[in-house]
Amino acid sequence: MEGSFNQLLTSSNVLFLLLGAMYVFSMHAGFAFLEVGSVRKKSQVNALVKILTDWGFTTIMYFLIGYPIAYGISFLVPASDLLGSDQGFSLVHFFFLLTFAACIPAIISGGIAERAKYWPNVVAGIIFAALVYPFFESLVWGQNNAVLGTADGWLGSIAGNIAFHDYAGSVVVHSIGGWIALPAIIILGPRLKRYTSTIKVSNIPFLALGSWLLCIGWFGFNVMSAQDINGISGLVALNSLLAMVGGTLAALIVSKNDATFIHNGALAGLIAVCAGSDVMHPIGALVVGAVAAVIFVKLFHIETEILKIDDVLGVWPLHGVVGTWGGIACGIFGQEALGGIGGVSFLGQLIGSVIALVYAAVCGFVVYYALKKTVGIRLSEHDELRGADLAIHSIEAYPEEAL
């Protein structure tokens, strides 16, 4: 009986984490369509190919190098050992965390869209998936979590013996991705004619489809971050929901009913809630999500129109800054005084979030600057004008129409 029970518990855990991995995998289709809808028609194919092949490269690098760096486990043993006595739980653990790692190139992709060379960016993605992301991951969730992720570790000793808390990756995933993207976008420079003519997004339905796929999968992203079925929490689900709603409605109001901001506002809310989704009150999550959308809408305007940084999908304000906000907000709205569960430190959240953004921005700068100075990262003027689809993939998004 006890044996049967333990077997069912193990099986349920494998299923739980596998479902999480599948949901977050499906979010990558969301990244793809969000970008397809947000770029011009001549770059839609490139968006699709980048997301799918970055997924492929990330899988291999994270399997061979990144996951071992983060968790100290290697998979280069016979299949029977991989399966082990827990029905291959460690393999779905890898799969789940891979889906997070693969967000890094997917986030960057939206910022550098329409004018980046294909292969140099593959190289950048490989470096992030194999080294940059896993190393930071190890500090919070992995084998080096004594630095940031445990109460009696380095940060804990500063923050009242409270560890840096990032339940589902506002900071570890989204801010790292968004802050890597910022220097990449600046180094790459704006699209040709971006500030001398009018460039518009191509397809709101595809953009919306991308947003929906991301929103749906996000409940797997956040809830399955428990990584153990007995850690499942209805609070995480509800906070995710209310932050998404807060982001949607705040974007509706602040943007004066602009469809692109509304669909991205839902994402802003979800990005901000990841870190503290297990400790905030739903009303707190609503506020955190609403603030996130306001940050996104306002900062996207400042970034792209005033600072003239051509961040096509707004990934720096959306994932970078809102991710940082999520890390900090966890230290505010997670407090018992605000209806939260408690056990979080404002100072700890602030320090951890700032370390992450500095680390990411520096790494992003070094990698893209080095690539620019060696192989070059930007399409030729001629290729950019033809469009990434024809230049890189020798095909248009609607080939019959183009005949």
Add this chain to the structure above:
Amino acid sequence: MEGSFNQLLTSSNVLFLLLGAMYVFSMHAGFAFLEVGSVRKKSQVNALVKILTDWGFTTIMYFLIGYPIAYGISFLVPASDLLGSDQGFSLVHFFFLLTFAACIPAIISGGIAERAKYWPNVVAGIIFAALVYPFFESLVWGQNNAVLGTADGWLGSIAGNIAFHDYAGSVVVHSIGGWIALPAIIILGPRLKRYTSTIKVSNIPFLALGSWLLCIGWFGFNVMSAQDINGISGLVALNSLLAMVGGTLAALIVSKNDATFIHNGALAGLIAVCAGSDVMHPIGALVVGAVAAVIFVKLFHIETEILKIDDVLGVWPLHGVVGTWGGIACGIFGQEALGGIGGVSFLGQLIGSVIALVYAAVCGFVVYYALKKTVGIRLSEHDELRGADLAIHSIEAYPEEAL
């Protein structure tokens, strides 16, 4: 050991209902794309925004007012109390039932498409989500279920001590939504030039995508209506499948291979099967679904061409009348004599279904008539001709193309 078992049981229940909520949440993307494909290009963005923001407003109203009305539970307590000793099961219960409540504005949206003002309709949606829907819900599934939902209650005393049975909402959700929509559509009036020129749907692939998303998620809608993993029933899944197939193939034949009817026929079958999916035989479900599609195809023609009621997506025949048919059909095909499980009453189903449609039609009339007489519910002629997208959202569905 018993403690461990109970914990796994609780966790499995939370996961079960969360998956249901996620599936029905994904159906809202289906509502969005079904409408995108069925309206003209100049109203596609409006379709997308309505579904997403109605979801947001419904979430907040149902959280604060609607769910407490239906179930007598409030969430305005600290997060630790929300999480409770059952891992936040009550929160996923809310989430699951929210996904049902949010079907009301999503259904109405398809009927009033292309000419309704944005904010007045938000107000209507808020009233339905906060008051109208939850009150009826309470009579069947909630704290006032002694009226319709219990064998020894008011209706039961009439129907041979058999309660009104609506397993997954043919009546509570779909007929309420569809019968609210009917007066709204009539009060609003047909689109300009609807009956003096030719208006066609814009995009069959998006319409089909919407239908697929709805069909896939529907298995969560019906199966997870058990609300408890130990209530899971393969019969509910199979009946859903066969009703969908019955609807698809009947629409194929009756409509002479018309793609829009075929994709909506699948939905007709699914709407009709909700109520009795747990008590019918699969062959009965096939018949119920086939009849549903015939009702939809024929009545949509009568409604829109003969009665000249411009119900854009046919939500009154589809959700309203077919929902009512589903309530009644449960009392027929659920009988043991027809291979069903039994325990249902034809009279009880008939009375319950009729009460619902009268209640919904009256409430829909009152709300939309009041809004029309106060703030107005219809776009100006000029705005309607420009299209809801430009008039309300200042953007087209394909902005680059429109340049």
Add this chain to the structure above:
Amino acid sequence: MEGSFNQLLTSSNVLFLLLGAMYVFSMHAGFAFLEVGSVRKKSQVNALVKILTDWGFTTIMYFLIGYPIAYGISFLVPASDLLGSDQGFSLVHFFFLLTFAACIPAIISGGIAERAKYWPNVVAGIIFAALVYPFFESLVWGQNNAVLGTADGWLGSIAGNIAFHDYAGSVVVHSIGGWIALPAIIILGPRLKRYTSTIKVSNIPFLALGSWLLCIGWFGFNVMSAQDINGISGLVALNSLLAMVGGTLAALIVSKNDATFIHNGALAGLIAVCAGSDVMHPIGALVVGAVAAVIFVKLFHIETEILKIDDVLGVWPLHGVVGTWGGIACGIFGQEALGGIGGVSFLGQLIGSVIALVYAAVCGFVVYYALKKTVGIRLSEHDELRGADLAIHSIEAYPEEAL
């Protein structure tokens, strides 16, 4: 306590297999959009209708005839007996295996696209779903598994008492579908002007959407093939992932960054891994997937350009030949010497895979040849030039635009 445990185990099994069925059901939306994107605009509606209605016909035939042939179980008993004491597990078992059976017409559909009559092809699909597929299924997984599927059966006596192994259907599903399609495509003949003018695919985003839906659902296809939650295997999930990635990246390189091949390459990897996903090492799966994509890219060129067989979606190389490769590869990379789990026979895999392809090709030839000689299977020249959408469904994919 033991009763409670057994109930949860049963419920978990029903849920597990239902989730699998839902995932594979969602793959049919993937088949639909893969075809929508790959055909010309004038055949998009036909693609959508074929997939949805073939699903409907297959459901009924497999329910009444096919499943009983394969597993010796009939469902023509009262609903209470269907529900039984296991919460209707047998019904979700049917649902899950139906989703496999329905792949047969979905695969064929992509090969014969744009010029086949509607109803004759429905008849063909009915024959495959009711008889041809279930009979072969019975030899491997069903009531006649003593022929191929058990160690001490007919094939086992040849292959060292090792049964033919096909965990999730590289051979039983994909190669059967693909090898039925080959004679159908040849008998039907190429599209008009296929080899005298330029014909191009219509929509890469829809093609990519189809591929994503297939890839996501595939984890249900493979993992839930355990058919029992306690059989869940993280190794199956990881092998599926790595084969998909191997296929994606090999197609990227071999096709020189062609978006259509890259998105189909992912599918090639997934088709090849089904058979041995439970016994191979992830590195082996990566190789198997990469080889699959190379086979697909090269053979598609030979088939369609050199042999002038107008296989629109390349279903013979993709599902047929790569499916066969998957059956054989299981006998290679499943060996312990290559890091696999062992217990598979190269000879057994080879024989089983060859029997399947011969059986499928012969059945496909007989059915389509008979239909051609009786009712005819091809649209008139006039109808083909107008397009299948207008000719069969009296509607275009974008009716407003066509006004």
